[in-house]
Amino acid sequence: MGNDAHEKLADWLATTFRGLPSIKKPEFMDLLRFLYTPEEARLAIRMGPEGGKLDELVAKTGITREELKPLIQSMEKKGTMYTEPESKDPVYRPLGLEVPGLAETSTWGDVSTPFRQELMGLWDKFRPVYVNEAISELGQHNRAWCIVSVLPPDAKPDENLYEQLRQTTDYGAVAGCPCRLIERHGDPGEACGCPIDCCMCFGEMARWAVEQGHSRHVTVDEAIEILDACAEAGQVHTGLPGVLLCNCCKHACVNLYAMKIGKMHTYSKNHFFARADSETCTSCGTCAEACPVGAVQIEKTALVDTDKCIGCGVCAAGCEEKSIRMVRRSEEEIAQLDAEFMEVFGKVISKTKPDPLVMKMLGG
Ligand code: SF4
Ligand code: SF4
Known part of the structure; x- marks a missing residue:
């Protein structure tokens, strides 16, 4: 019965926002069984992605208020249930896989607890499956933001991450990067030294994450300071301002990690590319080492392959x-690049039932 509930949950998760295919590999099922009891799995499916207020859930699921409350509280603690923040009669929604979902929210919070330690171990085992079976299938659905300090003078306001962030939100939250935490947990000796506290969400999602103790509140100015530090550390800004921003590194990011195991990277090119000046370049190789997608070769001087360059x-x-x-x-x-990107992104959205919370945050 328990297995059946988790199999159905795997199918249900495949219908959420990012449209990850239903993966029933043992590594994924172990993760689901660890994160959801059979009762929680059944509740998530019966609630549907739109969830509801407590009375609505009683009617919808046939579960009494008294039985629902502890189930919801247990899921909130694990990061698998979203609760509308600052509301006396909140809407509850189960979180699907990714944005917002298992990778982010369930690993946010105090990583020293036995729960998160075991969870990260399971994620570490699942990561190659995730890359091979799920995100690679989605294609180039991510875009980097160009680091603001190196934007060219003809960049437009909507190409400036900081301007976009200031325009879209006044409330942020930051937590540990799940990819880096999982990597450190799996192989502490080999893990990179990139900053950890740089996984950010904004608006309603941020208020929820802070209320639940999963994240720390940051102002927009503080969020920009974190982005500056990440840029200095050679990380790639990606995500949607006002919704969720990641600072990815080539060592740990699941999307960039796809390249390490020979998969096409999941980043689409943005509006910029890098060009090296052969007069001043000393061929030191720093740029080739730093480039997350292997777009720079050092010959006599640095040469950028503009076909590979994602403009970070x-x-x-x-x-x-x-x-x-x-x-x-x-x-x-x-x-042309925008049209191609929107086509991939549109395909991802159209084959799923969009997560109502995410669509709300996107302004839909
Ligand atoms: S190799 Fe790259 S980092 Fe070094 S000087 Fe040339 S352009 Fe700059
Ligand atoms: S060459 Fe590499 S590091 Fe430089 S902007 Fe392009 S993708 Fe980014």
Whole structure:
């Protein structure tokens, strides 16, 4: 009976926002069984992605208020149940896999607890399956933001991450990067030294994460300070301002990790590319080492493959000689890249039942 509930949960998760395919590999099922009791799995499915207020859930699920409350509280603690923040009669929604979901919310919080330690061990085993069976299938559905300090003068306001962040939100929350925490848990000796506290969400989701003790509140100015520090550490900004922002590194990020095991990376090119100045470049190799997608070769000087370059600006920010500048692609190329990106993103959305919370945060 328990197994049946988790199998059905795996199918249900495949219908949530990001449209991850139903993965019934043992590593995934172990993760589900650890995160959800059979009763919680059944509750999530019966609630549906839209969830409801307590009275509505009683009617919808046939479970009494008295039985529902401890189930909901247990799921909130684990990060598998969202509760509308600051509401006396909140809407409850089960969280699907990714944005918001298992990878982020369930690993947020105090990572020293036995619960999160065991969870990270299970995630570490699941990560190659996740990359091979799930995110690679989605294709190039991510985009990097160019590091603000190296944006070219002709960049537009909607290409400036900090301007977009200031315009879209006034409340943020930060927690540990799940990818890096999982990597450190799996192999502490080999793990990278990149900053950990840099996984950010904003608005309603942030208020929930702070209320539940999963994250720490940050103002928009503090969020920008964190982004600055991440840029200095060579991390790639990605995500949606006002919703969720990641600072990915090539060592631990599941999306960039896909490249390590020979999968096509999941990043689409943004509106910029890097260009090195052969007059001032000293061929030190720092940029080639830093580039998360292997777009730089050092021959006599640094050479950037503009076909591979995702426009993150990590190389330009790290070049001590200031020999790399970011260049805006032609309007024609930008239009084509945007159309291709939206096609992939649209496919991901259209094959799923969009998560109502995420759609609300996206303004839908
Ligand atoms: S980091 Fe700068 S100086 Fe060093 S190889 Fe790259 S472009 Fe040249
Ligand atoms: S060359 Fe690499 S590091 Fe530089 S902007 Fe392009 S993708 Fe980013």
